[in-house]
Amino acid sequence: MTEATGKCPFHQQGGHSSATDSNTNWWPNALNLDILSQHDKKTNPMDPDFDYAKAFNSLDLEAVKQDLRELINSSQDWWPSDWGSYIGMFVRTAWHLAGSYRKQDGRGGANTGNQRFAPLNSWPDNVNTDKGRRLLWPIKRKYGNKISWGDLIILAGTVAYEEAGLKTFGFGGGRKDIWHPEKDIYWGEEREWLAPTENRYENDQDRKSLENPLAAVQMGLIYVNPEGVDGKPDPLRTAQDMRVTFDRMGMNDEETVALTAGGHTIGKAHGNGKAELLGADVESADVEFQGLGWHNPEGTGNAGNTMVSGLEGAWTTHPTKWDNEYFYLLFTYDWALTKSPAGANQWEPTNIKEEDKPVDAHNPNVRRNPMMTDADMALKMDPEYREIAERFYKDPEYFAEVFARAWYKLTHRDMGPKSRYLGVDVPNEDLIWQDPIPSVNYVLSEAEIDELKAKLLNSGLTSGELINTAWDSARTFRGSDYRGGANGARIRLAPQKDWVGNEPERLAKVLVKLEEIQAGLEKKVSIADLIVLGGTAAVEKAAQAAGVDIKVPFLPGRGDATQEQTDAYSFEDFEPKADGFRNWLKDDYVVQPEEMLLDRAQLLGLTAPEMTVLVGGMRVLGTNYAGAKEGVFTDQEGVLSNDFFVNLTDMKYNWKPAGKNRYQIVDRATGAAKWTATRVDLVFGSNSILRSYAEVYAQDDNKEKFVKDFVAAWTKVMNADRFDVK
Missing domain, CATH: 1.10.420.10 (Peroxidase, domain 2)
Structure with a gap:
């Protein structure tokens, strides 16, 4: 190599940027917040007002299917089909897109079209799915924004089965493509393909x-x-x-x-x-392979x-x-x-x-x-x-029916409730794995909502009990597969009602009171709505106590699912092992508590600032599991103040280990212990990024901003599963 070609200019030494993940390379144990900005809008080439559902609904789906049929029964010179048919190719491409789904955390699957990016595009098991996507490109180019890669690949696999002679169960669109790798999904710690x-x-x-x-x-x-x-x-x-x-x-x-x-x-x-x-x-092939x-x-x-x-x-x-x-x-x-x-x-x-x-x-x-x-x-x-x-x-007919339903489940499992499905081929039948919820037909006026708030606040239940019940109901939401959340009030059903993290005794007490309130209403409001409204009313009251007069938005319309509508076995995977927002850890784990907080925040669809403001607010509201005092850095518990951030960043205090995942906050002048904390509390002062957010909320001129941001983040979590209004 000559002098001219042997030296790479600036940071490109070694053939690729040494700046890539450089902080991770230098400080491998640092908390990596990238998962909370995984799909930053800056990576999305679509216009800000682009509405995929509207675009898909304008699509002539039958025309797309006809184009797929013609492609399936053809053979391209650059990649010839087997037996003159791409049936196997498109089934496999769709299968391997959907097949990465896992119910433990709802990640993977076809919902984002993530097979286009590393690591999935280069998995050994996905060899030549790149050819399947490239064969589909002329159809994607033709219909453009009206059909996502995720929808097109699954539709191609379904049409392929129809061309083979199978009566399929149906197809629902609505998969929104991502635009860069989901590199922070944990696929295993191995550093080699097909390791033992x-x-x-x-x-x-x-x-x-x-x-x-x-x-x-x-x-x-x-x-x-x-x-x-x-x-x-x-x-x-x-x-x-x-x-x-x-x-x-x-x-x-x-x-x-x-x-x-x-x-x-x-x-x-x-x-x-x-x-x-x-x-x-x-991912490794040179540029000429395109x-x-x-x-x-x-x-x-x-x-x-x-x-x-x-x-x-x-x-x-x-x-x-x-x-x-x-x-x-x-x-x-x-x-x-x-x-x-x-x-x-x-x-x-x-x-x-x-x-x-x-x-x-x-x-x-x-x-x-x-x-x-x-x-x-x-x-x-x-x-x-x-x-x-x-x-x-x-019984071949029975086999065909079971397979058709299983294929539909395989390719739609990560799409959430049926209300998210688009297109004329969506089956009418409600399937238990879609988590059906009865619809409600009542409308609540602002006056009626205010009256309900008063009933809830005067029910004898504490603000903490109302907030915790609402939070525990909503925190099950997973943006990975659009399951969980407060809609359906499944917190009152098995298995959720018995989860340790839901404090069953406290939960049962709250549910009894809410059912009493419901029974006394002229207009029957769902328990799901009452759960969320109770927490909302308590947050509003706490904000007013902090001197901020703010209306916490409430969107009624949630239904109450029955036990028969609940796939109890699949919901067992939703049971929280930790909840950093309520400062709770069930057991000791290999990963640190703050990493588990990040995982929960990402599944809830929160940004790093939203996670920060929620933790700070939940602490001063006194919502810790079982009333624990770690992280409650305030002398006015129950008031939605910015005290958590003020005292966390105040240098008059010193922070000392006091046992496993326990720390003391000590007054430097007197040596007296003022508060206790966990790793989840202190990470907001130790991590440079999180501290920058904490300092914003600790500022004297941001007390009102803190309350407004907390209310916005709280409302986002409460409404995360309201697809009927999105």
Whole structure:
């Protein structure tokens, strides 16, 4: 390399910016707040007033579907289709977009079109989904802003199944694209693709000990390893992984069998080459590849030379048709372990009839053996899976119906309630995983709202009890999959009513009183509305006590869900392990309490300033779990003052450790302990970014701003799940 070309100017030394994540590199233990600005509006190229729902509703959906049908039944020179059809390609692209969803924290899934960005665009399991997106580009270009990438990819997969002959359950639009990577989602701590599974299991022999909130068994996979656990064939052990992984996606055994079999009823696996010769993934490929990865230098690099999973072959005799051949082949023949041309472990039938072999994807004069993955063999060998699979084999119509519903669930699970769905193909049926809530038909005037506030404040319940109940009800909201929140008042139902973090005894007391109030109303108002209004009224009262006369907005219209409308099992994952806003930690964890606060704030859709002002306000309002006094830096508890920030930043105090996650605030002059605190309290003075916000709210001229900002953030949390008015 010459002197001229060998030196990189300024910060570009080494071929990429050394400034990238430089603070993290220098101070790896510093609290990283980036997750709270993950989708900053500065990254969004759309106009500020762009309304995707309005744009989608102006779309001729049938025209899009017709264009997709024509594309599905074509073959492009640069990436030829198998058997003259892209059915398998578009199903796989959609599947792998939706399949990253996990119910533990609601992250992943198809809702944001995140497959376009790292790390998902470069996961080993997503090899050649880049080709699927590029094949769809002419349709995306044609319809533009009217259909997002997330909606288009899922629609393409659904139309592909229809072209194969399946009667699908429906399709709902409404997925809004993101514009940069969600780099702060935790996909595992491994630093290599497909690292051994022991890295994410507490006990490698206990497959249920998979680290939370993860669902996939290895870094870079959507589900399980198709060759077996750690690439070692063992269908019964693979069945254990499947059961855990699909459960963490919100699927039961029947749905797991249906999705596995239905997914493999069409298309094929590609492994006709040498995996070690593949070029760099999407994110690593050089500029001449223009966003395409995994270049294959062998032969044409595509068609008969296509490399994806490394396994090679179709699962069924007619891989572009929806039929029951998958079960016919699985149960009719014995299967032996073999190697693909790429050296991957796969299963092939012994003594198969010639007519049961699929023809080659690109040469109709040649027939090939079908193949099965370790997961497919698990459906035959695991007793519970086999029982379900045999039922599907005997009843093809039932199988088709279960699969159609499971596909719909897989591709829509992260969209939240049905009220968010767009388009003419949305099914009328309410499904329990959509968290249905009865609608209400009452309207409340301002005078009626004021009258209700007075009843709530004079009910004998304390302001703290009202605020905590409203907060605990609303804090379950997850912007990741639009589930949870105060609407539905599921805090009064199992499992939420018994969660330790909800203080069941206090909660039961409040709910009894609210039901008494409700019973005495001429116009029946939902418990959900009364819960939120009680907290709102108490906040308003506390603001007035601080000398700020402010009206805290209240938006009525919440309904009360029933226990029958509540998927109690799926809500178990919502149980809080910590709530930094109420200064509560259930147990000791590997991560620090302040990191758990960030996670909660991000799921609630809060910015760093909103998180800051809420914590400061909640402390002085005396809303700590079980009435604890850590962080209550005020002598006028219950008043919505800025005292938390004033005293946190006052240098007349010293801060000393006083046990695990406990600190004393000591008067420097007298040496007397004034207050106690936790890490979550002190991080607002120690972290430079959070301190800058704390100082704003500690200023003498920002007392009123503090109250207004707290009220705005409080209202945002209370209304986070009100999709009916957004």
